Amino acid sequence: MACVRTRFAPSPTGFMHVGNLRTALYAWLLARSQNGRFVLRIEDTDRARYVDNAVEVIYATLQRAGLDHDEGPDVGGDFGPYVQSERKTLYGKYAKELVAKGGAYYCFCEKHEETDAEETPHAGGCPGNCGELSAAEVEAKLASGASWVIRQRVPRDGATTFTDSVYGEITIENKVLDDQILLKSDGMPTYNFANVIDDHLMEITHVVRGSEYLSSTPKYNMLYRAFGWEIPQYVHLPLIMGRDAEGNVSKLSKRHGSVSFENLVSEGYLPEAIINYVALLGWSPKSDRELFTLKELAEAFQVTGLNKSSAVFDYDKLRWMNSEYIKAMPPEKFSEIALPFSGVAGTPLEVAWGKIGALLQPRTELLTEIPEKIAFLCALPDYGIELFDNKKSKCNAEVAKEVLTETIPQIAEIQDFTIENINAVAATYAEKHAVKLGQPMWAIRIALAGLTVTPGGAGDIAAILGKEESLKRLNIALQKLN
RNA sequence: GUCCCUAUCGUCUAGUGGCCUAGGACAUCGGGUUCUCAUCCCGGCAACAUGGGUUCGACUCCCAUUGGGGAUGCCA
Numbered sequence: 001m002a003c004v005r006t007r008f009a010p011s012p013t014g015f016m017h018v019g020n021l022r023t024a025l026y027a028w029l030l031a032r033s034q035n036g037r038f039v040l041r042i043e044d045t046d047r048a049r050y051v052d053n054a055v056e057v058i059y060a061t062l063q064r065a066g067l068d069h070d071e072g073p074d075v076g077g078d079f080g081p082y083v084q085s086e087r088k089t090l091y092g093k094y095a096k097e098l099v100a101k102g103g104a105y106y107c108f109c110e111k112h113e114e115t116d117a118e119e120t121p122h123a124g125g126c127p128g129n130c131g132e133l134s135a136a137e138v139e140a141k142l143a144s145g146a147s148w149v150i151r152q153r154v155p156r157d158g159a160t161t162f163t164d165s166v167y168g169e170i171t172i173e174n175k176v177l178d179d180q181i182l183l184k185s186d187g188m189p190t191y192n193f194a195n196v197i198d199d200h201l202m203e204i205t206h207v208v209r210g211s212e213y214l215s216s217t218p219k220y221n222m223l224y225r226a227f228g229w230e231i232p233q234y235v236h237l238p239l240i241m242g243r244d245a246e247g248n249v250s251k252l253s254k255r256h257g258s259v260s261f262e263n264l265v266s267e268g269y270l271p272e273a274i275i276n277y278v279a280l281l282g283w284s285p286k287s288d289r290e291l292f293t294l295k296e297l298a299e300a301f302q303v304t305g306l307n308k309s310s311a312v313f314d315y316d317k318l319r320w321m322n323s324e325y326i327k328a329m330p331p332e333k334f335s336e337i338a339l340p341f342s343g344v345a346g347t348p349l350e351v352a353w354g355k356i357g358a359l360l361q362p363r364t365e366l367l368t369e370i371p372e373k374i375a376f377l378c379a380l381p382d383y384g385i386e387l388f389d390n391k392k393s394k395c396n397a398e399v400a401k402e403v404l405t406e407t408i409p410q411i412a413e414i415q416d417f418t419i420e421n422i423n424a425v426a427a428t429y430a431e432k433h434a435v436k437l438g439q440p441m442w443a444i445r446i447a448l449a450g451l452t453v454t455p456g457g458a459g460d461i462a463a464i465l466g467k468e469e470s471l472k473r474l475n476i477a478l479q480k481l482n
Numbered sequence: 483g484u485c486c487c488u489a490u491c492g493u494c495u496a497g498u499g500g501c502c503u504a505g506g507a508c509a510u511c512g513g514g515u516u517c518u519c520a521u522c523c524c525g526g527c528a529a530c531a532u533g534g535g536u537u538c539g540a541c542u543c544c545c546a547u548u549g550g551g552g553a554u555g556c557c558a
Binding site: 211436 | 484487493495496506508509519520522552556557
C-alpha cells in the first residue's frame, strides 16, 4: 500500500483565505490520519499577480495554524523544486510531449477579448481551427516567430466519468469541455496543466481541493490518460459561503467580512478556534462533540465525514467557539495573550493586570473587546446620579449617599486593601442596617466605576484601582450626591 | 445560455427504510444562581423545499419541479 501523500498548493496572493486554510487543514488531516506526508507547493505561475512576501505569509499562517509540512520550498524534499515558477522548463517539456502524442496542439490565435460567458458559450476554446493545422503549417508558424500557446485537444464526442471520494460518480459530456490552454504565451503553464504534472511528479495520492474544480476534473483525467499516468484519488470539498447585506449567499469573499486568517487573528480570534471552527464547516465527526484540538481532529478525521453541500460561514458561532477557548486556557496564558490587546501595558494599571485578567477571562469573546471593557479603570466616566437607582438592590441616590457617608471612613481605615477586606465593609453595613448586601455593593460599585455594567464587582474593582484612587472616586460620588 | 453539484431548525450539523411525536451546537427567548454584567445551571421557540413514485412502512431509495451554489479565463 502506497503511502498517502497530500498537498496544499496555494497561490502567493498575500493573504490566506479561510477557505484555503480549510482546504489545507483537510489535506493535512488526511495525511496525518493515515501516517502520510503533507506537501506544500507554491503555485506562482501568474506573474501578473505576484505579491512580495506572499510566500512568507503562507509559511507564517501554516505555522500559526499548526499545519506542519513534510516537504516544501523551505524544508526541501525529494520532489523539488516546490515552487512552480522554478519548474517552468519541465512544463514546456511535457507540453511538447503531449503535442507529439496528439493530446494537445499549438494555437496561434489572438487572445480572447473579455467576453460575457452568458452570451458566448464555449468562449474558452480555440477561436480558429488551429487543432487542424498540419505539422508543416505549425512548423512554418513557429519559424515565423508568431506568438503561440498550447491547448489541450478535447474530443467532441463521448463522456468522461470519474469518481470522487465525497461526491461519488460524476459524468460529464466531453462536448461541454473546452480546449483549455495548457501553456501560456509566456511559457508558463496554467493551473490546469501544472497541477496535473506536479501532482503526478510529486506522487500525490489524494487531491484535496474545492468543489469548484469538479466540472473541470474530466479534463485533468484526459491529461493523465494521455500521459499514461495513474489518476489520483479526488477529494472535492464543499464551498464555504458568505452572506451579504442583502441576504444573498455566494462563495465567501471580502465583501462578507474578514475572510483571511490574519484578519481574523488581528480581530481577536485565536488560531486554535479558527481551525476548530473551520474544521466543522463541511465535516462532521458524526458525534455531538464540537471542541477539538488539532491533534484530536487528526485522530477523529475520516473522509466519510465530509459533507457535500456548501456551508455558510457563521461569525457568531466562531465567536462563541473563541470564547470557549479563552475560558479554557490557563489564566497565565490568557494574561499573556490578552495584554497586547488591552492597552494596559506601560500604564499604571499594568501592576494590577493579573487581577484584571482574571475578571476579563470569563467574559471575553474577542480579544479586541477588552479595551472598551476596562476603559473605566483608566478614567472615571462622567456619570449622573440616576445610576445609583436600582430596584433589585433597593438602591437610589439617597441610599447611596448614606452608604458612602458611612463606609468611606471605614474603607479609608483598611490596611490590607484586599477584595475580602473591602467587601467586609459592605457586609458590615448590610448587617447593621438589616439590608441586603446588594444595596451597599451597588452604591459602592457605581461610585467606583461610573457604570452600571462592569467586569467584576465592587470589591474587585476597588482592589484593582487601589486605595487612593478608590477613595478619590468614592468622594467624587459623595459630592455628586450632596 | 449550457453543463455540473446540492437541498433537515435563521446558521453549522446528526440521521444511511421502522430506534424520529427528527438529536446536538450557535443565535434567540424565558427562568435560576450572583453585589451589576458575564460565567454556570434549567427550560422554551424553531427544520425533513414541493409533487409523484418504490415499499407493509420513507427524512432516509428513484424521478420531476422549484430553490441555492459552482463551472464555463493566457486566475488559481
